[in-house]
Amino acid sequence: MTDQWPGPYRSGPHPWADLRNCVLSGDWFHAPVAGRLERMAGGLLEIGADGRIAAVCHAGSEEHRTLAREAAQAGRLVTLDGLMIPGLVDLHVHAPQYPQLGKGLDQPLEVWLQRYTFPLEARYADRLFARSVYRRLVADLLAGGTTTALYFASRHVEATCELADACIEARQRALVGRVVMDNPDQCPDFYRDASVAEGVAATRAVAAHIAAHPANAGWVRPVITPRFLPSCTDDMLHALGDLAGECGCHVQTHCAESDWARDYGQARFGHSDMEALDRFGLLTRHTVLAHGNFITASDMDLLARRGGAVAHCPLSNAWFANAVFPLRVALDKGVRVGLGTDIAGGPSASMMGTMRMTVAASRMLRDGVDPDRPAAERGRPGSAVDMMTAFHLATAGGGDALDLPVGRFAPGQHFDALRIDPDAPLGTMRLWGDESDEDLLATALYTASRANITHVWTDGQQTGQGPRPA
Numbered sequence: 001m002t003d004q005w006p007g008p009y010r011s012g013p014h015p016w017a018d019l020r021n022c023v024l025s026g027d028w029f030h031a032p033v034a035g036r037l038e039r040m041a042g043g044l045l046e047i048g049a050d051g052r053i054a055a056v057c058h059a060g061s062e063e064h065r066t067l068a069r070e071a072a073q074a075g076r077l078v079t080l081d082g083l084m085i086p087g088l089v090d091l092h093v094h095a096p097q098y099p100q101l102g103k104g105l106d107q108p109l110e111v112w113l114q115r116y117t118f119p120l121e122a123r124y125a126d127r128l129f130a131r132s133v134y135r136r137l138v139a140d141l142l143a144g145g146t147t148t149a150l151y152f153a154s155r156h157v158e159a160t161c162e163l164a165d166a167c168i169e170a171r172q173r174a175l176v177g178r179v180v181m182d183n184p185d186q187c188p189d190f191y192r193d194a195s196v197a198e199g200v201a202a203t204r205a206v207a208a209h210i211a212a213h214p215a216n217a218g219w220v221r222p223v224i225t226p227r228f229l230p231s232c233t234d235d236m237l238h239a240l241g242d243l244a245g246e247c248g249c250h251v252q253t254h255c256a257e258s259d260w261a262r263d264y265g266q267a268r269f270g271h272s273d274m275e276a277l278d279r280f281g282l283l284t285r286h287t288v289l290a291h292g293n294f295i296t297a298s299d300m301d302l303l304a305r306r307g308g309a310v311a312h313c314p315l316s317n318a319w320f321a322n323a324v325f326p327l328r329v330a331l332d333k334g335v336r337v338g339l340g341t342d343i344a345g346g347p348s349a350s351m352m353g354t355m356r357m358t359v360a361a362s363r364m365l366r367d368g369v370d371p372d373r374p375a376a377e378r379g380r381p382g383s384a385v386d387m388m389t390a391f392h393l394a395t396a397g398g399g400d401a402l403d404l405p406v407g408r409f410a411p412g413q414h415f416d417a418l419r420i421d422p423d424a425p426l427g428t429m430r431l432w433g434d435e436s437d438e439d440l441l442a443t444a445l446y447t448a449s450r451a452n453i454t455h456v457w458t459d460g461q462q463t464g465q466g467p468r469p470a
């Protein structure tokens with residue numbers, strides 16, 4: 001396959017670099033509903049000047065023939081080969097932990113945080129260090145197909161603003177939160193907010209920077225980010241809950257991740273993490289909770305009532321959580337769920353890797369893992385999800401969790417998309433010509449690697465075309 005458009009319609013070194021105002025013909029795969037794949041082979045997507053999808057026409061219709069003819073006459077028809085899927089949404093990334101990816105994973109969470117994470121995050125007092133890591137991270141995530149990310153940054157205002165700037169410049173959609181942590185019992189002296197006033201003022205300062213950025217145009221939004229209940233005092237949690245009520249913006253935190261975290265919350269508050277967050281005003285329609293492995297049935301009901309969402313991080317859960325998130329239960333109760341890599345709790349920045357682990361973890365939960373127990377008593381029946389569900393969660397599910405119009409090929413959605421080339425020379429995907437629609441997409445999601453992701457667009461423009469970060 002070639003990425004040179006041969007006709008008279010497009011010219012220049014990157015013929016697919018700017019697809020705004022074009023009508024795109026291609027093989028589109030999306031999962032608007034959990035578990036249900038929709039393929040639009042030969043379908044047309046009309047992209048507006050604003051980078052959003054203006055119209056979708058299925059092959060074979062009269063409308064399709066008319067649009068294709070008119071677009072060709074106007075020199076606006078672009079034919080893309082390969083497979084196109086919506087851009088991937090990573091609902092849980094610790095940006096400052098990128099240099100920690102793959103390190104220290106043999107430790108329990110509370111040790112890992114104190115020994116590795118906090119000392120690393122403290123280094124982001126150095127704005128230039130922050131700039132170089134964050135530019136690298138954003139470029140790498142985009143190249144892997146992550147077009148939207150929900151980020152925890154460090155507790156430095158300047159460094160967090162650097163992350164927001166890196167996303168805006170690279171045209172990655174993002175929510176960026178300056179992490180808040182003031183509890184002297186749980187946070188080291190070298191990495192702690194001095195007061196409630198500091199945590200709140202710093203959160204406001206980052207939000208003001210994001211709002212004032214001249215090139216922002218909706219790419220980046222702020223998010224209130226108490227690290228997790230153990231790292232914040234009650235006064236701080238109240239103050240951030242009040243701020244969430246005042247500004248109506250998003251909130252993110254970790255919830256009931258591990259035995260230790262769950263037990264800590266129970267001992268300190270006398271009830272579950274979920275109930276505690278609710279009492280502090282931090283459980284809203286705009287809240288995204290990372291992990292949630294130990295949330296009980298009644299917690300799940302409370303979450304569903306409040307309309308909050310879960311960032312399911314199956315890879316990180318395998319290392320730190322002592323449990324598997326009951327994903328199927330959450331979906332059946334109507335809780336919005338997306339997927340997160342949890343860099344660096346999970347040792348991979350790949351959303352495709354996260355989809356794979358979502359399926360694998362759900363199968364282990366269903367069947368159990370202890371061979372000494374009888375098969376019938378080993379697992380939790382009904383817990384498995386398939387790849388089409390994982391694909392939905394990584395795209396439309398993530399978009400829904402953030403209330404952003406991304407993740408589907410439908411009118412009004414941003415044209416954030418990936419092209420997967422099954423024949424990419426250095427790729428790892430092999431097709432044999434006998435694949436059903438589902439098998440074709442599953443093969444791509446299970447076997448494609450970075451080399452197969454040849455193009456990534458946000459708002460109709462190809463990302464990664466500028467200079468690579470130093």
Ligand code: GUN
Pocket residue numbers: 094109113117227228254257316320342345
């Ligand atoms: N809980 C509090 N902070 C963190 C973090 O940085 N990573 C993970 N996985 N869990 C946390």
Ligand code: FE
Pocket residue numbers: 092094254290342345
């Ligand atoms: Fe995390």
